[in-house]
Amino acid sequence: MTSQNRSSRSSRGTVLLIALGFLVAALMVGGVLWARSHLTWIKEQRGGGAWSLTYEARSVRGEDRATAVRYRHSPGQYETKERDERLGSTTLPWSTEVVVNTGAEARVEVTPAGRGIASCRILLDGVRVVAQGASPGPGKPAVCDVITSSTPEKWPR
Structure with a gap:
């Protein structure tokens, strides 16, 4: 060779x-x-679309206490059923971080003590306010709710 x-x-x-x-x-x-x-399509197929939200409650007037706080969340990113939690007497301000599936209702309700007035907010990723509310009158609950975007990673403005 x-x-x-x-x-x-x-x-x-x-x-x-x-x-x-x-x-x-x-x-x-x-x-x-x-x-x-195709990331959105992939997430929809695997059923793992969820949002990280922060629920907040504050006293606007009256005692720094709520007689009840109720909130809705998803137990896990891959579980489709929502869970409602109920707390009894709670010191305000109060907050918690939750996961809520895409297209599901995010909700927090705060009942102020006595004749107080409360406010609530729902924040996306702990920063952007996507819902807020206040008691319509003394002793009435403040309610915040929003349906989360059904498209993963795209929350409308």
């Missing part, structure tokens, strides 16, 4: 390895681009 044949085989092997490397890289980049553009 001549040195020219060996060098020809070597260069063909190198070209083949380079072409194979480019093919693998192209498939990986294509897969990442496809996954990014």
Whole structure:
């Protein structure tokens, strides 16, 4: 075998390895681009779309206490059923972080003590206010509720 044949085989092997490397890289980049553009669809299929919300309650007037706080949340990101929690006498201000599935109702209700007035807020990711409310009168509950966006990662403005 001549040195020219060996060098020809070597260069063909190198070209083949380079072409194979480019093919693998192209498939990986294509897969990442496809996954990014179909992320919402993927989340909807696996049933894991949920929102991280913060419920807050405060006393506007009267005692810094609520006779009751009720709130709704999803027990887990992959569970479709909502759970209602009820707290008895609660010191205000009060807050809790919850998970609420996409397209589900997020709700908090605060009943002020005596003839007090309370307020409530629901915050998306602990920052953006998506619902707020106040007692319509002394001793009446403040209610905040909102239906979460049914599209994962896209909450309307």
